[in-house]
Amino acid sequence: MVERPMKYSLADLKRFPTVSRTYFMECSGTTGGELMRPNQPTVQRTHGLVSTSEWTGVPLSTLLKQTGLKPQAAWVLAEGADAAVMTRSVPIEKCLSDALIVFAQNGEAIRPEQGYPMRLFLPGWEGNISIKWLRRLEVSDKPFYTREETSKYSDLITKTGKARIFTFTMEAKSVITFPSGEMRLPGAGFYEITGLAWSGRGKIARVEVSTDGGKTWSLAALQDPVLPICQTRFRFPWLWDGTPATLQSRATDETGYTQPTHQQLIAERGPLDAPGMLFYHMNAIQSWGVATDGSVKNVHSMG
């Protein structure tokens, strides 16, 4: 479904006009194990599969302009050169909007484990679809239903027994990084609560913080620059009185979407608590419980 099939080396790719963009990337399995009960002890273990980098590369639309597209072109299969020759199907609309073929991360060549020499980068979408070690793109009129988009990275809704497929967008999410699990506050008094918020749909509009398990909420300050599809630092002053507290943050993005609670997600999609089955796209509000001795642990709150 292209007019002119083409091959590009890394050197070829670098000659095209490039862009650099700061984006988050998140695995859609991040915090999946936290749905039914507090599971991992630290913020690294609960939310560690998300990060933000400056990515440099060529818009995929530039390359598709070189090859030309047939009118029926609707999906693009991206294929890696890893041992599993991993594949995902990407809608053509994404390929022609903000999709990139990147060759640099934070100003250096992308590292082997990040997909050297080049990888796909689909801003705001689940990390798995940004195929590393990219070796081939195949334009098609329909998706391929590859293993990674059917058996994995589809979202079983146990309420109905149906699974959502092609669930790409990472929705608004936030987490308090200080204080967080396994930290210990030395005593009552002032603390600056801080954390990160992000959304695959654009900019973070606001972050609210609760210190009473979600009963009351107050606006946190957002640290500039607030970029679209990028992690945004938030800060909130807190005078701890030394009694037990439950700290939460909740993000709202520029579309007006607000991060839900665990209870809301379970009510919408049904509970899932099966070994080997991930609850993808789990973006519920995280709670950290502060005990009178200052110790902090991962808790679930009914608030």
Add this chain to the structure above:
Amino acid sequence: MCIQWVDILRAGAATAVASILTLGLVHAQGYPNTFQFGQPATEQDIAAIAIAIPTDGKGLPPGRGDSARGKQVYETACAACHGADLMGVANIPNMPTGASLRLIGGRGTLTSPKAVATVESYWPYATTLFDYIRRAMPFTAPGSLSADEIYAVCAYILSEAKIIDNATVLDAQTLPRVEMPNRNGFIPDPRPELFK
């Protein structure tokens, strides 16, 4: 990296050459619409690496296999991780846990919090099974199975799953016609959800 569509090869046709230097501009020359970088991908280039199989089975290689032959392949290449009973082997170091290695069973569990998603209960297309085995299995030597062996091991898994019978021979014609139990189990993404 190579961009192509396997079925319509138009390599070499209408090579677009940007002529930015012929515009007569004195100052900024601007960006051209097309660039001269890269090489046309030939039919041979594409055939050497284009292994993706869509759900209609287009591009499936010649070859054939049945469950009896597939059992032999399975015992040699698959059973160490997926188990002699196709139920998955627990606690293999650095391998997925839980039901991830399990290939069969689980029908009727998809409305349960303890859902068991296997090839039998969850996968919508048999072409995906062929495609994935060919690209990624066995774990220690991906890409090492012949087309006959892949058809055969697909036949073994699908017959143990009671999706086809023991006598079915799978090939490029019959494999795409296998009706998977969860074929209609997938729906489009309805998000964003409206939480109150």
